[in-house]
Amino acid sequence: EPEVTQTPSHQVTQMGQEVILRCVPISNHLYFYWYRQILGQKVEFLVSFYNNEISEKSEIFDDQFSVERPDGSNFTLKIRSTKLEDSAMYFCASSEDGMEAEAFFGQGTRLTVV
Amino acid sequence: ILNVEQSPQSLHVQEGDSTNFTCSFPSSNFYALHWYRWETAKSPEALFVMTLNGDEKKKGRISATLNTKEGYSYLYIKGSQPEDSATYLCAFSGGYNKLIFGAGTRLAVHP
Secondary structure (H helix, E strand, O other): OOOOOOOOEEEEEEEOOOOOEEEEEOOOOOOOEEEOOOOOOOOEEEEEEOEEEEEEEEOOOOEEEEEEEEOOEEEEEOOOOHHHHHHHHHHHHEOHHHHHHHHHHHOEEEEEEO | OOOOOOOOEEEEOOOOOOEEEEEEOOOOOEEEEEEEEEEOOOOOEEEEEEOOOOOOOEOOOOOOOOOHHOOOOEEEEEEOOOHHOOEEEEEEEEEOOEEEOOOOOOEEEEE
């Protein structure tokens, strides 16, 4: 069964460093998302991406964050200068048809900023 | 600020019991309501996507209903099994390409 894969599964980084979280969405999906869950809190939306551009972004997704689909298969989330409060589980998801279709989630990357 | 509430926060039931959870969401600008099942150390898995008021969906022993006018959805599990133990998340879409999640209901089914 097709699945969304994320790498790495766990990343530890120093505050102020740049990190890139990688995702391979399901191949025929057109909509891509990043969500995160800070420990003990709700899963929160970061950004959605469709037709090679951002379609929605949350207040969290400020200038420190960027997304890219560099080669038609990968979908990356870059955090330019990490802060302690960026520590969270980051989930990539993809869907065939926006919000009318189920989203398929990856297993997440646990980011720890120290 | 759009808010999605789920209750109860956690639930412990015996194998064979039937159970249900509630998801409350904004009743205006409704587009879709998603239910996900999330087992520890795995990725959230979609159960249902509901778009129409009065929708009822069923997958095996699990079913869901939707009332968009009053802003709630119920998830039912009939004859709970230990393998149903998971966190059940609902997520609301208000017409934008994003989901707003509730905090989830953590279900533990004891043999």
